[in-house]
Amino acid sequence: MRKRTLGFVALGAAASIFLAACGSGDSGENGGSDAAAAFDAGSTGVVNPSEETGGTLRYAISSDFDSTDPGDTYYGFSWNFTRYYARTLLAFTPAPAEASTELTTDLAAGMPEPNDDFTQWTVKIQEGLKYEDGTEITAQDIKYAIARSNYNGGELPNGPRYFESSLDQEPFNVYESSDPMEEFTAIETPDDYTLVFNLKESFSEFPYVLTQPQTAPVPEEADRGALYKENVLSSGPYKFEGQYEPGVKLDLVRNENWDGATDPIRPALPDEVTVEIGVAQEEIDQRIVNGELDVDLSGVGVGPTMKSQFLQDLESYETNLDNPLSGALRYVNIHTPNLETACRQAIAFAADRDSLHRAWGGDTGGDLATNLLPPTIPGSDPESDLYPSEDNKGDLEAAQDKLDECGESDGFKTVIAVRDGRPNDLATAESLQESLKRVNIELEIKTFPAEDFFAQYAGSQDYVRENNIGLSVSGWIPDWASGYGFGYKITSGDAIQATGNYNTSELDDQEVNALWDEALTTEDPDERAEIYAQIDTLVIEQAAILPVVFDRAMFYRSDELTNVYYTSSYAMYDYMALGVNRG
């Protein structure tokens, strides 16, 4: 799963208190509520289209990259940004909104070819591509890049492990192996331009994995382990100017050895790209409005302060505002080990969804969610609602019945875990606490450091059991816009881990698990969507997850930005397209 800012902006949240309200993404579905439609141009179309090159594009972020090393990053904005200097095998179509979720090629010469049971994929890359130092990019480099990013014994901890979990490969460690390329058999490179991926099992959505930055080439001799991020060898239109200084800055300048003709997705308009790191959210928002900055790199939209300023003085700002779905689901895990199904359902019935929605900032804050899959994902049915109630205030009778059913007629006590520095998460918990009181379900709120929330607390099986943690507030973003890309990690029994567990409710339902396997062998996307819809329903039925909102972000679109559009694949502006016009 790509945690994007959800998981990690909290680093920033802790760092700068003014960021305390970050991650409170907000909204306006393409078109969204009528009120919102007026000002949402960037969510659906291209604003200020332009071919004009030149100028410096100025980013700023309140937190920091998890890493600038394409092989070692899991932040959404970072996946979006690293493309400046790291070309991947495949890419998402550079187009506004849903259109962007279509796959296209980047380094690859054509789309990958699967064998009939989706256990082997073959892809060819373009010839004559060059690094910044002029040396040629080969298939071996890509193979090595994948090796180092997935088999490194914790040296590069941040990135996802899709290759490791899907490739048919004995575990090994590039940094300890005498000849990693030799040992890494799961990927074959018959020639310098061909890659053959051998998988353990069928994986119909494998091409999506090939869009990930881990497929950006790294020559073995250039690899400096954890230090590689200081100066990544560029394959894209820009290269590092000086070193990346964590917490301070990253500057990019043009890479003369990049050939635009070979690159379908990067107009590469600005001459320079700068990133100011660790600037307070308040300040970023203010400076963007003042025109002293262009883009908030984190892509979570403006902070609550700026937001309410906008909302209160809409006339002055509306033409600059976009309010798209952030693609994220905000939800509450209801932990299966500590609560029986009926009890979980009781909670689902008793919850005051309207209050939760308001706590999340009402309509501009997000759309009230009643199902699992975000509306942008095929198979999602936002209309479905298994726990209906008048005005979404909760159905107390139904809840009481469920309580009786699970033998807790007089209600029960349990703990709800929340991440520190997340006002909206906290508000969610507090609102829930209030509404569950109505059926004598007592919640004790406990806050935990956001950093090790999943590593040590809500995501640690032992901790959850020892401390009777019944619920935990969480949020999720698809790694790619499909049911699998969104739901597998948080609902599949096979995804449960002892620590760092993101199937936090520990739902291990045979039916669900079976459906996931089935999906991976199904070729037709529409059929897959069908399956995902079923999974959605099952999960909600099990009340392992209590959906809260599909949240929306509010972006301020500077007038000096050209080629601005919102891409659903990263749920923020498409950074590759952006240019500046100071005129």
Place this chain on the structure above:
Amino acid sequence: MLNYILRRLGAGLLLLAVVTAVTFWIFYVLPKWAGVTPRGMAAMYVGKAPTPEALDATVERLGLDQPVIVQFFDFIRSLVFGDQFQFGRETVECAAPCLGYSFTTNSPVLEQLLARLPITVSLALGAAVIWLIGGVAVGVLSAVKRGSVFDRLAMGTALVGVSLPIYFTGLLALAFIVHEWKVLPVPRYAPLTENPGAWFTAMLLPWITLAFLHAAQYARQTRAGMLEVLSEDYIRTARAKGLSERKVIFKHALRPALTPILTIFGLDLGLVLGGAILTEKVFSLKGVGAYAIDAIIGKDLPVVLGVTLLGAVFIVVCNLVVDLLYPLVDPRVRIAG
């Protein structure tokens, strides 16, 4: 004298050792009590979907499985003799004093600290100057004009000052001075060397906020000290000589009244130099204090150790300097070896 300095440095080292030890204890022993396994700890540093292998590898790499005592002495060793670190296949030299590499960003801690030091130092020194001069001046005046309107006013303000939390005054200052009335721009730190103007405007509010608190304390202490001295016999003698009042005050009374202030100043300056957490937080200055908080929340042990050490060093040094200055100010104090 030399002998004395050596002994003091010895004591200083002891203090550093203790602080480090306690930090270790908090971050290594306590979690163990809390039932956190080495893997659990490692889980913090190995991204979001760690495989058991990755966990164990990290445990090994960070030496989390070794006994605390071993880790402690490893730390001390690399501090004194420097150390080597393995990144991928690359070995990196870390010269003494080596504070190691951050667990979370893999950047050398010392470098990071030094990068942030200028901010904290500007903050600390600037504020210190303001509060020392301001506080003392007000204190002296109040003492001299004891019971006057000024005195009551000043002492009232001082008491208000010591009762106002920085994170309140700071926020108010930002909310009104910056955002409501736009008197000052949104503070954005710029190095003194690059842009003195921006540096000054950015630092102004933090300085004032931080200084206000201390100035208040100093005013109170100076006043008390002055009053005590003014009741001394030798002040009477001075008057009996026919000295003018200002000479009595500024030559005879001020000096003895300030000597104790010197001590306090040493300690305070030391503390603030170690990172004015709250001020840096409120004004989101990326100084040592803010760095420390992030590190603690990120359980980034090498950084936490680095910061606490730095803080302790400042305290030790400042106190030593003060104690060495003391005999110059007060001849009765001789530094017994």
Place this chain on the structure above:
Amino acid sequence: MSAPSHAPESAEQPEAAAAAAKVPGGRGDADSRSLRQIAWQRLRKDKVAMVSGVIVVLLILAAIFAPLLAKWLGQPPTQFNQDLIEPNTGLPYADPNNTEPVGGLIPEVDNWGGISGDHLLGLEPKTGRDLFSRIVYGAQISLLVAFLSTLLCVALGTLLGIIAGYKGGWVDTVISRAMDIFLAFPLMLFAIALVGVIPNGFIGLEGNGLRIAVIVFIIGFFNWPYIARIVRGQTLSLREREFVEAARSLGASNRHILFKEILPNLITPILVYSTLLIPTNILFEAALSFLGVGINPPTPSWGKMLSEAVAHYSTAPYFIIFPGLAIFVTVLAFNLFGDGLRDAFDPKTSD
């Protein structure tokens, strides 16, 4: 801090004072007021101190009877009033009965917190919880923590200080060194770290109980040197007084001397400094909550309210002001009262 020097009345009394005290050698009708009574009479003359004293008492009562207050106002501190809040901005409606959008997207909101008859200090953004009752409840935590931690400081400080001062020698050296070291600790950092690390059910404690215990422990355990220094200094000078020798020459045991002869003379300074320590500890607790390591929500705490206010500080400053004022007033009251107490007990202040 300089200990309130308990004038070791020199044999040659300043004559004015001596004369003031009583007719020299005035036999028989010696005045029988104890120093405490004198102090109390002085204190009563000190209006500022008395007023602040009253405020302190009121605060304590408010904290104790917070539940009653809240019930009486019908505003429990955790009760949501989202119907009064405009969800998009999280700010209170200017007029809850007229929620029609104006100027485009949202209805008019009240940047001054929807202060009204039933919400004396307005509403918390987003949740619409009643600020007044939250602040009153906040007093509970602040004062509880402050008092307990001060108690711990005093207990530790007095014990170690008195031992160091009386025993002297290497014991003194060790304890004094310890003080220096403790004072050099980056207290705030350790506090944050500890709160994050201490396991649940640590000493049979859970949730807020544990948090409070930890915070109290930290403050108390790291601030004792301030008290200890004073006590030590006092003890050092008391130890040299002849009445200690007198007691010894009567064959009194060390215990008797420490507790019957020396301790009584320490009670005043300790009392004074405790009152001055309480506000410091209130501030510290608030700072911790402010940095997010305070009490668990939804229990209100002033520091936490402030840190939450940060998110709104440019649009809803009222939300900073009230918790801030709460802290300020409380601390100020304690400081004023403490000062008054010190002056009252200090023999040097004759006016």
Place this chain on the structure above:
Amino acid sequence: MAPTEPVVRVDDLRVTFPTMDGDVQAVNGLSFEVPAGGALGIVGESGSGKSVTSLALMGLHRGSRARITGAIEVAGQDVVSATDRQLRAMRGNDIAMVFQDPMQSLHPQYTIGNQLVEAHRVHHPKTSKAQARNHAVGALDRVGIPDPANRINSYPHEFSGGMRQRVVIAMGLMCDPKVLLADEPTTALDVTVQARILDLLDELRRDLGMALILVSHDLAVVAGSVDEVVVMRHGVAVERGDVRTVLSAPEHPYTQALLAAVPRVEVSRAQRRAQDRSDRLDKEKREGTVTDPAKFEAFTPAPAGGEPLLKVEDVAQSFKVRGGVLGRSTDFWAVNGVSFDLYKGETLGIVGESGSGKSTLSRMIMRLLEPTRGRVVFEGQDITHMSERALRPLRRDVQMVFQNPYSSLNPRVTVGDAVGTALRVQGERDTKKIKLQVQELLERVGLQPNHYNRFPHAFSGGQRQRIAIARALILKPKLIICDEPVSALDVSTQDQVLRLLSELQDDFGLTYIFVAHDLAVVRQVSDRVAVMRKGEVVELGDSDAIYENPQSDYTRQLLTAAPLLDPDEARSQRAEREALRAEAARTA
């Protein structure tokens, strides 16, 4: 010198202090004059307002809350109405002041040179630093500071008390003032030093023709140094006149009482005791409670020989003193090889100046200190190294009365408890009984039973000392060690306490060790006297013998230094002193 027109004139001076407990009349209608070059003594006990007067003379009351009426004129300058500027011009220039405590009256952080030069240049801004400096060296030399050219760069703390007082005087001389005002200039000093300072003042006055105003609580101090004397009490001058007439034929009863109270060296133990007893008999006759003299125990000390009550054999006490260059600590022998026997009923006086080790000695006997060497044997029992616990029963028999009644009573403990503690410590549990006993004793020492529940701060020095005595007596001890029991008290109070002590000795057959620096006092209460110096006994013997013909030079020195009441004797004695010093100078 013939009294010419006065340099100082005080007319109907009144000084009032507003305090929390109402106004206090510190000085009430005081008048006097001092002719140029004349010398006036102002004498009074604490609370008499003498110091307030001297401050008023300097105009130093300004800034304080004192209210002043009446006229003060110094060198033609009206102090009361003068502007601050005028006052400053006068201070140090026309009238210079020497304060009581030399330890406190110099600025610790500036060299004495700095302070002297300053004193000069305030009034002579034109003089160059160098000139002023020479002047200062001169002044220091004048007051007898050895090697002034170098010492001028030293800081006050590098001088002894006597030397500092000389420095202060030198500072006074910097502008050759017309009047030198000395407020208790010798109270903080030892007898011998006191004598030298007085001599110095007298000499300066004669040589420089300054007028001298000498303020003191001790008649004997002023006797030899002034022509005229004013006796003050409660802010009023009860008597004023030529020193000879006042001292020889006092008119006012207070003066008479005061004179009577001053202990005189020439009065012997026997005389004094006889006197006390007869006084007591008269008193008791008046009250009708006669005690048959025969009943007085210890009428005569037990014959020497016999088993001594206390045997002190070659005791010594050493302390570690830090310091020196690398802080190497060296042994300092506070007491070194002192031996004596003490028999039941007798009183041993121990006399010596500060630092002579007399207090240390008494604390060793008390076993508050453990002797480094030697033996202390009490009633045949060696208590030299006895443990606290083992000592406890013995504490009943040996008690102590301390010097400073203000610090020897715990301010937080009521009189009753203070006295009763002893019983409690010794195992008495019955509180009623304790209270009864204590109250009896309080009465016996001249206090009232209803003082039982009061706190010490409510009592005057004399009363406190009585309480302290009661505390020592409550256990009915055999031996009482009095460590400077009266040195902190006014003469009259002192006398009363002394009487009390001897009465108690008569009634309870007590044995005393009486430690004091005041030769006269010691002589009058002691059967035998030990003179101590630098930790050693320089002379030990029958008191009369020692006072009549002292064997050691030191004793002689002390005796010649002791201030005398009779102005003429005092003057002749001064001559004697100068002779001695001259001789010493020659031999040296």
